[in-house]
Amino acid sequence: MDIQRAAKKITRAKHLVISTGAGVSAESGVPTFRDALDGLWAKYDPQMLATPQAFRANPKLVWDWYWYRRELVEKTRPNPGHYAIAALEKLLPEVTLITQNVDHHHQQAGNKNIITLHGSLFAYKCANNCQGEPTSVEVSRLTWKPEDAPPTCPYCGKGKVRPDVVWFGEALPEANLRRAFELARTCDVMLLVGTSNVVYPAARLPIEALYQGAFVIEINSNPTDLTPRMSVFLQGKSGDILPQLVEAVREELGAE
Ligand code: OAD
Helix, strand or coil: CHHHHHHHHHHHCCCEEEEECCHHHHCCCCCCCCCCCCHHHCCCCHHHHCCHHHHHHCHHHHHHHHHHHHHHHHCCCCCHHHHHHHHHHHHCCCEEEEECCCCCHHHHHCCCCEEECCEEEEEEEECCCCCCCCCEECCCHHHCCHHHCCCECCCCCCCEEEEEECCCCCCCCHHHHHHHHHHHHHCCEEEEECCCCCCCCHHHHHHHHHHCCCEEEEEECCCCCCHHHCCEEEECCHHHHHHHHHHHHHHHHHHC
16 A cells, blocks of 8 residues: 555665655645635635735735734644654655745744744744844734734844745745755765645755655645655645554564
8 A cells, every 4th residue: 555655665765855845734724725714814825925025015914914914823733744844754764845834833832953944923023123134033912012013023123023934036035945846866865745846946945855766645635736756645634644654653663
């Protein structure tokens, strides 16, 4: 069976790289980027709000959207898929997680070796990076009033404070991106979970891994454009499949 085949490869991996997207958090109740929104935000396309242009044109709207997402995420918890990924880090000698997610559920589930590509919903910076890139700013509910949002940078007193996430059209954090590509080019097994593989450069990671001969396993509730190129495709919810995969890895490890 495919799960057993994948588990065998994972168990023998010299370096397992796991690359995750929004799908892994869907079962926690965090909407993915391509889900339709309900309520107040139904009329907005999340991708139109995630741009520097949108922030310049309407900083309050973008700030409110990100604060809404932060509060939504704060009400959610990691799901069995996140815990299974954390278990792999404990079970195997060399595991690195690369994530496009900004919700911290992997960290909460216990992963330590994480490369974040798109920033964090819980980190903020001066929009002008007045003290150098990034100019991190501590933000809590006490530091701003809803009517004055977004807050002003405490260092320069001019720049607006913005979430430290990567918006469309912006560069990814350079060191993290370099490390992610090095790993994609050197790993022997990659596990790709819950990503539509449409947003570059993250979408290039599995392609690099395939080029250099890695065994690439995809877990997704739906096939993606990359699915035909995968070594194994496990279709289903990551919260169902990943715990089964970890169980199969445990059996393999026990059998060795
Ligand atoms: P997407 O929202 O594009 O895709 C989510 C993927 O997860 C889809 O392929 C779904 O089929 C799959 N999926 C949904 N529920 C699932 C489940 N329970 N189990 C397994 N798979 C499931 O999310 P990303 O690929 O992460 O970028 O999107 C990448 C980037 O686009 C995001 O980081 C964000 C976004 O716009 C920026 O903000 C720069």
